[in-house]
Amino acid sequence: MLKEKVASYFEKYPDLKVLFFFDSEKEHEEEIQKWHLSDVELIVADQALFNIKYRLEYELKDKKVLLFFPYDKPTTEQFRQFALLDILEANLELKIDDVADLIQEYGLASYHRSLVGKYIKELKLKKVQRVLAKILNDSNFDEQNVKRGLISYYLGFNNIVDPGLCLAKIFVLAESDKNINEIEKKLLNIDAVELVQKWFKQYLDLDSVELAYENILSATRKFKYNILLFDIRETKDDDPYQKLKITQPAKINKLYSLLNDWQNNPKFSEKLDYVLDTLADDVKYEPVFSCYGSDLNFPVVTEKMAEYIIHRVISILSHQPGQAIELCSKMMGKLSSLAKQMSKTIDSISFAAHFYKEKNAITTYILNRPVEYVNAYTNDFVKIDFYYRKALHKLLQSEVQINIDKLELHGFYQELHKDYEAYLLDLNKQWMKCLEENSFNFKSIDSPKQYGFYNHYLKDSEHKTAVIISDGLRYEAAEELLNALHSDTKNQSKISHMITSVPSNTKMGMSNLLPNNGITWNKGNYAINGISTEGLVNRQKILQSYDPDSAAIQYTDLIKMEQSEARALFKKKIVYIYHNNIDATGDDRKTENKVFDAVEKTIKDIEAIVRKIHSSWNVSRVLITADHGFIYQYSKLNDAMFESLPKEKTEVTHNRFTISSGKENKTNTFPIKNTTVLDEDLYVTIPTAINRFKHQGSSTQYVHGGASLQEVIVPVIESSRKREEVAEKVKFTLLNKELVIISGALKIKILQTDLINKDIKPRSIFIGLYNSTNELISNTSDMSLDSTAAAPSGRTKELIINLTNNASNVSFCYLIIYDLMDDPDKLNPLIKQKVINKSLIETDF
Incomplete structure (x- = not known):
């Protein structure tokens, strides 16, 4: 055994040269006489110590040595005369008993011996020592901390945790009475039951809770009820659970701290739902909400609670x-x-x-x-x-x-x-x-018309302009796109509208958006100056016939271009870019139910390409518009929504319009020249409101071509970039009720209070933890608050800030947030809030 003990010392302490061993009772003399350890030299100190000292310092200076003394260790007075004192102080003394060994290993004081001896059965285990690492030192080693550490160990934690987290784990163990019985036995063995009972008093105002299964379940109910009524100070008479209310604000805050620690613990945060929704199910959500309604400001929402609130909503x-x-x-x-x-x-x-x-x-x-x-x-x-x-x-x-x-x-x-x-x-x-x-006389409506687009926006413009025409981009989606564009702090986009022609279909809309002094009809197709408006090649010809310094390109081809190719393209004064995702998806019966996905993708596509056109391809002005809007109805349409096609012979048949050479004696029939620049004796007939004509092969839920407001009002976004920022920056708030560092880490939630739009610009913030002298003591994080999401969940961000190793002992610090752009020298914090470091060992009483 002695040989293994010596070997373990040299293995544990690689720099150890001389291991002193005092054996006054000569208990290990026999093992010394039979000594054999190849890489450790044995010296028996039965000769003059100065000779031994000489050998150690010269002859054996590169050897590992066990120095055996078959007599007592010198007393304090004798140490002054001990010739090997300097060598002993530079090395270690072999301790055969576990208590002395642990005291020496962790530098504990001699007066700790009885406390170490009391708990040596547990303390000698390496896995226990790892959990108790923060208190195994001369300053923090006391009985309360040892008990708290052993409780943390028995509850399965990797380090000493806050008492609240220990209670949370006891709640979790209440999924079976066997678990509670087992933990009670372990706590009885270390005389720690009374300490846990005091924690129940501190957090839940429960007196002398025996660690019995039913008692723990009762505690979970009290915990749940008081979490639900976190901000309610006085209960109501019709509240069936009012006897569970904790009235002292300090204890309520303790309870919230417990909840916060629990949620931030990655090991068992998911068990919170089980405790609140299963173990504490006797406290029902319905009577609590019925009593307090909108006054409730619950700090957590479990899955079952969310289900209840959703049904209430x-x-x-x-x-x-x-x-x-x-x-x-x-x-x-x-x-x-x-x-x-x-x-x-x-x-x-x-x-x-x-x-x-x-x-x-x-x-x-x-x-x-x-x-x-x-x-x-x-x-x-x-x-x-x-x-x-x-x-x-x-x-x-x-x-x-x-x-x-x-x-x-x-x-x-x-x-x-x-x-x-x-x-x-x-x-x-x-x-x-x-x-x-x-009489469907669009010309009399005092609003811009789509057929005047080129003359209004491009004819006399002195700026290079890119025109993005997104097939089917209706006005409401363009407003969302506008907000997305405003996530660029230099973007100065604005939106206006135009009225399309009727029929509001792709052929008509695309023709209207080209330069024209009138559009002609050719058996269902349209032409400008004798050139068909169908296809990219023809559209480019029409553009160049009005301004030779023009070009047209498909979006799908543009995004594949090399940088040099794209820059060459945008040297042109006018570039039309044709984007087709919404209409391509909606017009296909197989995919029409995915049209709203296509809208979301279109917004992202256009936002990205506009940013690139401005910043990479040096175009200061971008126009975004559409050929038409659309109607989409998710539910299957009833038969009453389908009308028979007009009996008059038609030139063009569609599920939202027909074009004929003779006037149908029918409501909603009008000359095509009333809504277009066509000078043709043709008539358009449309179904009532949002109805469809019975037309085989057409999509039915996604439609366009008629005269509904959703189809005929199209957007024009004019995007430019300017250096000055005229809008205010977006505001934000911390969602954390309490800022607490657990295991060296702070988890924070930040809500961007508003979505980005023309009046509210993005903000970039710098986040870090600082001590009381304003020194940075953590990693840092840069965060962009630039969300255009309408839903709060899309504007909520989480991050974790970790203390640096040399700052782990601070009892408190400050979370400080600066604006990266406005305050690069970090002089004027936007937020400065105190943070408590619960990673440290705290005094419980």
């Missing part, structure tokens, strides 16, 4: 959308690790609530003049289309579909689709009636 959404939006907003940023998978579902429901808020704000669809409808649409009605699209886009994602099935929300979404269809029908019936009263 659904029940009020159509008639109290404002309250529904508030509840959705409260949930976001507070979702537990398990509940985060519901964030897109909540987004979808929140968008639906916004849809109803905007729809309910409409007092009438009856206006006096067509221009009033155009203005009302671009200012108000458009938001209804936007929020429906966003709600449906989220809904159709696979993870949301799983939740919709689980929560049985299909009925709600069917109502949403029905209400959107009713809105489309009611609005466009009145709009079409107004148009009919004005």
Whole structure:
């Protein structure tokens, strides 16, 4: 045994040269006599010590030596005369008993011997020592810390944790009475039950809780109830759980600290849902919400709680959308690790609530003049289309579909689709009636017309201009694109609108957007100056016939170009770029239900290419427009929405219009020259409002070509870059209720309070932890707050800041956030908040 002990010392301490061993009782004399360890020289100190000293310093200076003394270690007084004192101080003494060994290894004081001896059974284990590493020193080694460390060890932690986290783990273990019995036995063995009971008193105001299974379950219920009522000071008489209320603010704060530590612990944060929703299920969400309603400011939302709130939101959404939006907003940023998978579902429901808020704000669809409808649409009605699209886009994602099935929300979404269809029908019936009263005379409407696009925006322009024509980009999507463009701090985009012609189809719209002094008809096709408007080659010919310094290109070809090729292209004064994703997706019956995905992709495509055109290809002006908009209805259309085609012989047949040479004696028939620059004796007939003609082979849910506001109002975004920033920078807020460092790391959540738009510009921030003398003591993070997401979840960011090794002992520090651009010298913090370091050992009493 002695040989193994000596070998372990030299292995543990690689720089060790001489190991002193005092054996006054000569217990190990026999092992010394039989000594054999090839790389350790044995010297028995039965000769003059000065001779031994000489040998150690010269003859054996490169050897490992065991120096055996068959007598007592010198006393304190004798040490002054001990010839080998300097060598002993530079090396180590072999301790055969575990207590002495541990005291020597960790530099504990001699008065710690009894405490070490009391817990040596546990302390001698290396895995225990790793957990207790922060207290195995002369300053922190006391019985309370040892007990706390051993409790942390028995509960499965890798280091000593806060008492609150220990209680959380005990809650988790209550999934079975066997677990609780086992942990109780371990705590009894180290006399730590009373300490845990004091923690229950500190955090939950529970007196002398025996560690019995039923008692722990009762504690979980009290924990859950007080977390739900975190900001409620006084209970209500009809609250069935009011006896569980903790009234002392200090204990409520302790409880919140426990919750915060639990959520930030990656090892078992997912167990929070199990404890609150299963073990503490006797505290139901329904009576709590019924009593306190919107006054509740819960700090966490579990999966089951989210399900309950979602059903509550659904029940009020159509008639109290404002309250529904508030509840959705409260949930976001507070979702537990398990509940985060519901964030897109909540987004979808929140968008639906916004849809109803905007729809309910409409007092009438009856206006006096067509221009009033155009203005009302671009200012108000458009938001209804936007929020429906966003709600449906989220809904159709696979993870949301799983939740919709689980929560049985299909009925709600069917109502949403029905209400959107009713809105489309009611609005466009009145709009079409107004148009009919004005003979569909678009020329009399005091709004820009699509056929005047080139003359208005390009003819007399002195600037190089890129024109992006995105097939099917309707006005509401362009407003979202506008906000996305504003994420570039130098972008100065603005949006306006035009009215297309009817038919509002691709052929007509693309012709209108080319330079023209009139468009001619040729058996269903259009021409300008005798050149067909079909195809890229012809369109470039038409452009160059008006300005030779022009070009046309497909978006798909442009993004494949080398830098030098693209720069050469954009030396032209006018470049038309044709983008086709929305219409290509919607016009195909196989993919029409993915059209809202195509809209999202289109916004990203155009935002990226505009940024590149400005910054890489040196074009200061970009115009973005569309040939037409569209209508999309998710639900299968009923038979009443399909009308028979006109009986008159037609030149062109489509599911949203027909063109004929004779006038059909039918409502919604008008001369084509009323809405276009065609001087032809042709007539257009369109179905009522949003109806379709029965036309084989056409897509039915995605349509365009008619005269609905969604089809005929198209955007014009004018994007430019300027150096000055005239808009204010976006604001942000910390979502953390409490800033606490756990295991050397601080997890923070930041919410960008508003989405980026023309009035609110992005902001770049610098984040770090600083001590009281303003020295940086952590890693740093740069964060861009540039989200254009309408949903709060899309504007919420999380990050982890870690203390540097040399700062691990600070008891507190400051989270400081600076603006990177406005304050490069970091002199004026945007946020400075105190952070408590709970990685340290704290005094509990």
